[in-house]
Amino acid sequence: MRHQIATKKLGRNTSHRRALLRNLVTSLIMEERIETTPAKAKAMRPHVEKMITLGKRGDLSARRLALGYLMTRASVDRLFDTVAPRFGDRNGGYLRIIHKGFRKGDGAATCFIELLGSEKFIEKKREKRAEVRAKRKEEIQKQMEADQAAAAEQAGNTEGEK
Amino acid sequence: MPNPKRRHSKSRTSKRRAHDYLTAASASECPNCHEKKMPHRVCPKCGHYKGREIVATKEAS
Numbered sequence: 346m347r348h349q350i351a352t353k354k355l356g357r358n359t360s361h362r363r364a365l366l367r368n369l370v371t372s373l374i375m376e377e378r379i380e381t382t383p384a385k386a387k388a389m390r391p392h393v394e395k396m397i398t399l400g401k402r403g404d405l406s407a408r409r410l411a412l413g414y415l416m417t418r419a420s421v422d423r424l425f426d427t428v429a430p431r432f433g434d435r436n437g438g439y440l441r442i443i444h445k446g447f448r449k450g451d452g453a454a455t456c457f458i459e460l461l462g463s464e465k466f467i468e469k470k471r472e473k474r475a476e477v478r479a480k481r482k483e484e485i486q487k488q489m490e491a492d493q494a495a496a497a498e499q500a501g502n503t504e505g506e507k
Numbered sequence: 508m509p510n511p512k513r514r515h516s517k518s519r520t521s522k523r524r525a526h527d528y529l530t531a532a533s534a535s536e537c538p539n540c541h542e543k544k545m546p547h548r549v550c551p552k553c554g555h556y557k558g559r560e561i562v563a564t565k566e567a568s
Binding site for chain 2: 443444445446457464471
């Protein structure tokens, strides 16, 4: 009897659901943390754990199985080289779901799902983003100053002609 | 079709509706900024949950 092994359908047909879950798992492995709805986070949890188990096995057969599920080659490399070795001493429970609040557009509950030990990766990403933002701000500032100087010069020229 | 035999009094209606009320949403206090927040959620004000910053907020950056 196949009792009690039904899964959440997420309002999608089989192929749509499989594609969604594969995309979510691939993104999570690449990004360490993603923002989604609690239903999707909970549905993807067993799939991520299975991938990490494959990563811990580490042999060629496991790598091929992971390639068959994950969407990109880079994510398989990341899973085997950086993600799975972190969880050597842990049997499952590699993920953390943090409830966040409600999305503005449709009022859906949102949450973060992250791999344990992702704190430093996320911190680094945040720093990088802040750096890029600061650089862009500086460039805009410079551009504006240059524009203003040019405009002032032009105004001076026209007055001189009068 | 079956129809009501007797008039339904206002009293009966309001007695039935006595239990149709809303309850206030519960709130907990953020241990970091002491703002009211929803329990088991990241604090929308300071972005903290369980002793670490989850979401970067404008004030922090």
